[in-house]
Amino acid sequence: MLKQLFSRRRKNRYGWFGDYTSWEKVREKAAGYDSNVILERTTNALLKVKLGEAVYERDSVLFDKKVYPYPLMAYLSLSRNLKKQPLNILDFGGSLGSTYYQLREILTPDVCASYNVVEQEHYVTSGNANFANDTLKFYRSIDACLAEKEIDFVLLSSSVQYLExxxxxxxxxxxxxxxxxxxxxxxxxxxSFDRLTLQIVPPEIYPASYPAWFFHEEFFLSHFSGMYKVAAEFSSYVEGEAVMYIDNKPSGADKGFYLINRTIHA
Known part of the structure; x- marks a missing residue:
């Protein structure tokens, strides 16, 4: 929802701006992602989904019709078939389980053995208090999750670009x-290089701004070239994210990659 709104708006004060030389310079202008306002709005929205009062939540915004992430659904199914057993899934930066609730009708015990969200501490506290169940769990780090689960499939959706x-x-x-x-x-x-921007969120979603990266694709994927093969590349399932604007100019795109560990699955 955030990027769909931003991508369609031209010449206004909301969206992605600048080409900063350091995280600190962006933070001087930002009101960060750890804001309690964001958590409160996300909690209230997702509780409505959990209780059946709304259909779907994304970026704290409620929808009356689901938009399905078909690439994710397809590659979850493929991964389960390659693994030949239900998957232990780790969702890095997965909020309060938004994707879990979006896909819960297909995350059957035959597909998903466990769904584990890694998030900031205040999200983990809210997640465990309001949303955790026998399948859905919340952790403060990947290592904390791995201390309890052997993870097969890692999802990173709209999360890595917000890391310092x-x-x-x-x-x-x-x-x-x-x-x-x-x-x-x-x-x-x-x-041919990463670009660091300031993302300003429209106040009708929530009042916030924070640093956001736009990556150089080749360098991004180079971290995985030794062990993984890029099995698929795909566009974002969210309308409007095929073209992303920085300073009101088309400058990039939201997309995805599915990687398979070639040392395990030749």
């Missing part, structure tokens, strides 16, 4: 030796 140090994280992610990794709704630009 994304490349050390990606290098570490590759080193975990997971069977499958799927990036979705990840921002890439048309330049």
């Amino acid at each position: 140090q994304p490349h050390p994280f990606l290098e570490k992610l590759a080193g975990y030796n997971f069977d499958f990794i799927l990036f979705d709704r990840t921002a890439f630009n048309k330049q």
Whole structure:
């Protein structure tokens, strides 16, 4: 929803702006993602979905009709077939389980053994209090999750671009030796280097702004070249994210990649 709104708006004060040289310079202008306002709105919206009072939530916004992430659904099914057993899924930056609730009718016990969200501490607290169940769990780090679960499939949807140090994280992610990794709704630009911007959210969603990366695709994928093969590349399932605007100019796109560990699945 965020990027759909931003992508369609031209010459206004909401969206992605700038080409910053450091995270600190962006933070000077930002009111961060750890805002309690965002958590409160997301909690209230997703509780309506959980209770059957709404159909679908994305980025704290409620919808009366689901938009399905068909690439994710297809590659979850393929991964389950390759693994030949239900998957233990880790959703990095998965909010309060938005994707879990979006897909819960297909995340049957035959497909999903467990669904584990890694998030910021205040999200984990709210998630465990309001949304956790026998399948859905919340953790403060990948390592905390791995202490309890053996993860097969990692989902990173619209999350890596909000990390201060994304490349050390990606290098570490590759080193975990997971069977499958799927990036979705990840921002890439048309330049030969990463671009750091300030994302300003329309107040009708929530009042916030924060740093956001647009990645250089080749460098991004280079972290995984030794162990993984890129089995698929796909556009974002969200309308309006095929073209992303920075400073009101078309500058990139949200897209995804499905990676298979070639040392496990030759």
